[in-house]
Amino acid sequence: MxxxxxxxxxxxxxxxxxxxxxxxxxxxxxxxxxxxxxxxxxxxxxxxxxxxxxxxxxxxxxxxxxxxxxxxxxxxxxxxxxxxxxxxxxxxxxxxxxxxxxxxxxNPNQVLLSLKKIIDNKRLVAEKTTTAYQQQFRTLFMALNDNPDHAEWAEIYKKLVYWEMEMSKSDSPEMMEILHSQKAEANAEFAKFIARNYSSWMQPKAKDAPVMSHTLFAQKVVPNLDPNVPNFFILIDNLRYDQWKVIQPIFAESFRLIDEETIYSILPTSTQYSRNAIFAGMLPIDIEAKFPQEWRNDDEEGGKNLHEEYFLKEQLARLKMDPRFSYTKVTNHADGQHMVNNIHNLLDFPLNVIVYNFVDMLSHARTEMEVLKELAADEIAYRSITASWFEHSPLYQALKRIADKKVNLIIATDHGSVRVKNPVKVIGDKQTTTNLRYKHGRNLNYDPKEVLAFRDPKEAGLPRPNVNSSYIFAREDGYLCYPNNYNYFVNYYRNTFQHGGISLEEMIVPVARMVSK
Missing domain, CATH: 3.40.50.2300 (Response regulator)
Structure with a gap:
């Protein structure tokens, strides 16, 4: 030194x-x-x-x-x-x-202690973190091999996120590499777990299913609505659990955390499917059956999430709840500023829904823009840019304006994202969808070891866009590429953050309840 x-x-x-x-x-x-x-x-x-x-x-x-x-x-x-x-x-x-x-x-020891806190703090924390993870490694390894259920998987993922965030404070590339290997092993086992259990969760009266997108509102939002104060259900699109953990302290400056849980996003882990399922309180197959005019399949023209407000209105009626609510969707800066200026008017409603799209836009922009590829090159940077965004966002400005009022916040998301590294070759016809983490089509050709396939979409609670349509989902950190221009797409999309498939990062997502201090 x-x-x-x-x-x-x-x-x-x-x-x-x-x-x-x-x-x-x-x-x-x-x-x-x-x-x-x-x-x-x-x-x-x-x-x-x-x-x-x-x-x-x-x-x-x-x-x-x-x-x-x-x-x-x-x-x-x-x-x-x-x-x-x-x-x-x-x-x-x-x-x-x-x-x-x-x-x-x-006395001399007081001064020495102060200096150690300032100068050696980072080194001491790094050494302590590394030692503590080494002790936890075997416990996590045993948990992975102990046939965990959906609740235990959520706990394993939360522990991995905790250690990933702790290790990012230390300078120990060797231990970080071991942690990444353990996380990769966890994702491989998690994909097998989903393959074994997912279709049973889709049954109407499944007993062992976790809370998922289509049951989130009824099971995690409705029971926590406070009849005596304005309630805000804030859905930040595409927010991973680790991203929530870095913005939680910023929330905590104005709001007190009551509880924090996780739910499972449905497949595909994409906005069109999981977010419509949240607001309708139904699986996509049932949304298409009940709302044929409003549902759009991937290959159909028109916006895929234009009817969330209507779906929620119908769900509230089905649940026999107070029908009064406000619905605000923020997809650009002008929307955000309008929300900031209008936030006090929302206090007149018992329920206020805010859908905020920034993180999803960041994920897609990062794929397209070279400068963002540099800014959010890995998970550590991706978390950092999310925290920086939130701290200066219209969403946080708006919430600070009502922090002195008695309000109840429920913060959730529709799905997460995963950094993709391994290309998986898929052949399909012209009707095959373009998403990198899932595809559906009539004539898909793929290696069954590399994807989870549902030949009958009904097994996954999904509509059948065409006769003989089947769905495939990328597992772990794979991304689906066509043979045409294969090398170009492999290099262009490697290390980008994508969603739609099966991984801990995409499927296990946060829901938290906070109240004004």
Missing amino acids: NQINILWVDDEIESLKSQIIFLENKGYKVSALTNGYDALEFLKENIVDVVLLDESMPGITGLETLGKIKEINQQIPIVMITKNEAENVMDDAIGSQITDYLIKPV
């Missing part, structure tokens, strides 16, 4: 000689100065890792010095040391973005 440079500024620096020797014996290089003016000149010429700054000094005070240091270097960690325990001094120091605060007299 490179030597750490400490600047200690105190007008009584002579009395701190023993402390400075203690730190130097621990391997730190300490430069000592007696006033703020000298400190500012020193910082302009020298590299310093941490500043220890006395609050009460003649000439220029510690707080004044602090402000001027931040002008020179915004990022430098500063530990304020003071005799003054007055609350306003602490508030001023904290408001000026100090890193730590120590009250005199300080």
Whole structure:
């Protein structure tokens, strides 16, 4: 480890000689100065890792010095040391973005602990995380091989996400590679689990089925609607569980989490199927039967999600619920600004539905735009860009405007996405659909080991667009490519985020309930 440079500024620096020797014996290089003016000149010429700054000094005070240091270097960690325990001094120091605060007299170990927290924190956290994952690895391995049910699969996935996010804070590519291998193994086993169980979940009275897209509203939204306050059902399209975990702390600044669960998206894990199923409270095969004018198959002209408001109205009537609700769909910035300006008017409704499309647009834009391929090159970057979007989004602006009112939030999504890496060759006729994670058509030719196929779409709760139509779904991180221009499409779509198929990331998705603080 490179030597750490400490600047200690105190007008009584002579009395701190023993402390400075203690730190130097621990391997730190300490430069000592007696006033703020000298400190500012020193910082302009020298590299310093941490500043220890006395609050009460003649000439220029510690707080004044602090402000001027931040002008020179915004990022430098500063530990304020003071005799003054007055609350306003602490508030001023904290408001000026100090890193730590120590009250005199300080002993050498207090200073050492503060430095370790600041400098060694990342390394210590990384080492602890790596050790903890190594201990968990075997537990997760055993869980994967213990024939988990749908609830246990959800827990396995949540643990994998937890470790992936923890490991991203550490610099351990070897352990990250082991984790990715374990996640890949989990996805392979999960695909087998779905192949064994999915068609039984589609039966009208399936006893062991998880909550899925078509039962989400009745089972997870309706029971949690508060009759005494406005309720907001917020559906953020294409939000993976790990993306939810990075925006949850931003939500938590204004709202308190009551509970968080996961549900399973139906197949195909795409907006047209899963989101229509959420609002209709029905499987696609039943939506087509009951609403033949409104349902559109992949190969038909027209928008595929134009009737969500109507489907929800019909579902509320079927559930014998209060029919009053507002429905807001945001697909561009103008929609978002209109929602921000109109949010207070929504408080008059017992139920408000907001469908927000940003993450889905990000996923598709990332495929098409080179700059976004650079910005969201992997899962870590994809999470980061999602958090950055949400923090500055019209959705969060709108929610902050009503955070001081008593409201109930239910946050959900329709499906997730997976980063695809392995091309799977498929041959089909002109009527075959173009989605990379699922296809349906009459004459599909494929390797049955690489996909999950439903020759009878009814088994998957899906309509049959044409006589002899069958559906196939990519598993794990596969993506379906035609032989024509095969190499071009393989290279163009590799490492892009896609949805429609079978993976933990696409199928196991969050639903959370929050209330205003």
